Amino acid sequence: MGPSVSGCTCRKGSRPKLLKLKKRHLLAISMSYRLRTRRAYPITFAADSTKDFDITLATVFARIDKVTAPTSASPGESILISVQVTNTGTGKGKLWCQIVERDTGTIVGEKQTTAIDIGPGETNTFNFQSGVNLPVMPNKNWLLRAEAGH
Numbered sequence: 001m002g003p004s005v006s007g008c009t010c011r012k013g014s015r016p017k018l019l020k021l022k023k024r025h026l027l028a029i030s031m032s033y034r035l036r037t038r039r040a041y042p043i044t045f046a047a048d049s050t051k052d053f054d055i056t057l058a059t060v061f062a063r064i065d066k067v068t069a070p071t072s073a074s075p076g077e078s079i080l081i082s083v084q085v086t087n088t089g090t091g092k093g094k095l096w097c098q099i100v101e102r103d104t105g106t107i108v109g110e111k112q113t114t115a116i117d118i119g120p121g122e123t124n125t126f127n128f129q130s131g132v133n134l135p136v137m138p139n140k141n142w143l144l145r146a147e148a149g150h
Contacts, residue, residue, distance in 0.1 A: 058089070061088045062148040063085065067081065068082040073137040077130075084123055087119065088120075093117050093150050096113040099146055101144060108135055108144070109128040
């Protein structure tokens with residue numbers, strides 16, 4: 001029989017055995033000893049000094065600053081809508097924008113995403129052009145909404 005430590009007895013020359021331990025317990029087991037525990041004892045180390053600190057999550061947040069669009073257009077007319085979006089968050093990331101028809105909820109200006117990350121305070125302008133990524137002016141009042149996100 002080997003030495004007895006804190007309610008544990010060890011046998012020299014035994015094969016290692018897996019133990020089920022709770023995360024708060026730390027045990028160092030030599031490969032040449034088998035450990036039989038009657039109780040689990042947490043091992044704690046006294047610190048000479050401690051300092052608490054926080055790491056803030058860097059976030060990306062899209063804000064629509066400006067929408068430029070014609071106030072009127074004829075049915076079938078080609079139109080251009082520009083949406084200026086700023087990252088008001090604290091981190092870099094990709095921004096996206098789309099145009100939605102308010103009365104039906106249909107996306108009429110397909111979603112565009114920036115090719116590169118946009119940093120805090122940086123702005124990107126998304127252009128929606130009839131015949132490219134936006135239909136021509138319909139034969140009705142067109143109630144639209146610009147949506148942006150990250």
